[in-house]
Amino acid sequence: MTLKEKNLQQAVYGDVPESFQHRVQYALRHTQEEERPVKRFTLRTALITLLLVAIVGAAVAAVASITADRFGEFYGEKYKDALLQGDIDTTLRTRQVGDVIYALDDVIVTGITLDNEEDNRGEDPMSISDEMCSRIYATGTMRAAEGTNVVLIPEDYLTTDPWNFDPYYGGHDNIPADAVSVKDKAAQTDATILCTRATANGLVGTGGELVNADIGYSGILQEDGTMVFTMEIDLHEPIPRQDEYTLSVYIANHQVTPEGEHLMDTRVSEDWVFTIAPSKAEAN
Amino acid sequence: MTHEEFARHIVEMQASLYRVSCAILPQLCDREDAVQSCIEKAWRKQATLKDESRLQAWVTRILVNECYAIIRSRKRETPVETIPDAPAPPGSDPNLYRFFTGLPDKLRLPMVLFYLEGYEIQEIASMLRIPSGTVKSRLARGRDAMRRSQVFEEVQDL
The missing domain is CATH 1.10.10.10 (Winged helix-like DNA-binding domain superfamily/Winged helix DNA-binding domain)
Known part of the structure; x- marks a missing residue:
């Protein structure tokens, strides 16, 4: 079989099951019963429209935000500038689960809206509302607790990968020649290998439920063996800005053998719930 | 886009949607839930899609998000290197x-x-x-x- 085979799609997952096809038909019938969606101009929509501000190339006052810096690396300076116009909570928060400490740097609440669905954040035109919250960003660090003997890896890592270089972000072809693998590093001190993650469950609503949102996250190994984690909460519907927001973050880790077997029965985890009180960034 | 056109496009891409859901969700019942949520959401939001030629990519992205939402709601850990046989x-x-x-x-x-x-x-x-x-x-x-x-x-x- 070569990748050029036209029947590769069929060969991997086979035929579409009838039950799946039936569900598609059911969903289409259900949507047909709904009123065709039209844009309704309500007072809320009008208010949002009036408050939207297009980004211009003017210089933005420099504000220290690790989160803005990190997402600026992902999506470009334009997006970083947009983030810095949001409300920022810079309170350092930490939580320990098992042998790993999770430290949250800063959280940014923004009213960024991309003007189309292409979502090429670095290039697409965007609008910003100062009155609404549409996206929440956060970064932090995962590190071994003091006195422990562990080597940390992200959730999709191999024990043969370098222990302090992330090929996803550093480039698969740029791994240093003298890189030490995770299992060799662990063997040096008979350390335990821990697969660790920190991902946003989302924004907790007033009734305790999670507000509908799309969640993005990453875990990036650093040269010192710690890991940076990032989170992005993209609300399906913007909500009015608030004085406080309650966030829920899933933090977890479990052991991995040097051979790469994940021991899921060793997993320890927690839904870390905390409240932030972001404020407008102060200009320097 | 009329509902008839929307439905035709969805049926044309359902094999692709099935394969994408297979890549994320190991259970058929979850894939079916995800595609239903995806179709309903895509229909409600289709007015925001500016370029109809990108409909399939747009719907696929919605499906990916729905699949991950199911995973999060169940709080299941899908082992990285172990997939249920x-x-x-x-x-x-x-x-x-x-x-x-x-x-x-x-x-x-x-x-x-x-x-x-x-x-x-x-x-x-x-x-x-x-x-x-x-x-x-x-x-x-x-x-x-x-x-x-x-x-x-x-x-x-x-």
Whole structure:
């Protein structure tokens, strides 16, 4: 079989099951019963429209935000500038689960809206509302607790990968020649290998439920063996800005053998719930 | 877009939607839930889609998000390197099926989107909300896995 085979799609997952096809038909019938969606101009929509501000190339006052810096690396300076116009909570928060400490740097609440669905954040035109919250960003660090003997890896890592270089972000072809693998590093001190993650469950609503949102996250190994984690909460519907927001973050880790077997029965985890009180960034 | 047109497009792409859901959710019932939520959401939001030629990519991204929402709501940990064993589905090649299901989660979806569904790297980056460099790295790791598996007679580089 070569990748050029036209029947590769069929060969991997086979035929579409009838039950799946039936569900598609059911969903289409259900949507047909709904009123065709039209844009309704309500007072809320009008208010949002009036408050939207297009980004211009003017210089933005420099504000220290690790989160803005990190997402600026992902999506470009334009997006970083947009983030810095949001409300920022810079309170350092930490939580320990098992042998790993999770430290949250800063959280940014923004009213960024991309003007189309292409979502090429670095290039697409965007609008910003100062009155609404549409996206929440956060970064932090995962590190071994003091006195422990562990080597940390992200959730999709191999024990043969370098222990302090992330090929996803550093480039698969740029791994240093003298890189030490995770299992060799662990063997040096008979350390335990821990697969660790920190991902946003989302924004907790007033009734305790999670507000509908799309969640993005990453875990990036650093040269010192710690890991940076990032989170992005993209609300399906913007909500009015608030004085406080309650966030829920899933933090977890479990052991991995040097051979790469994940021991899921060793997993320890927690839904870390905390409240932030972001404020407008102060200009320097 | 009329509902009739929307429905026709959805039916045309349902095989692709099925394959994408397979790449994320191991259970058929969850895939069905995800595609239903996806279709309903896509219909409600279709007025926001500016370029109808991108409908399939747009719907696929909604589906990816719905699949992950199901995973989060169940708070299930899908082991990175251990996928629940399941028989190869009817009509599939068992070796290929085992190869793709045996890939780590984060490699499997980009591989399916790129090699099975033909999306470009930037499209995949947009769907998965990750930098395009990350997509490239994951595809590189996937191709390494292809070479090691010897399931494919030849593996092209990007």
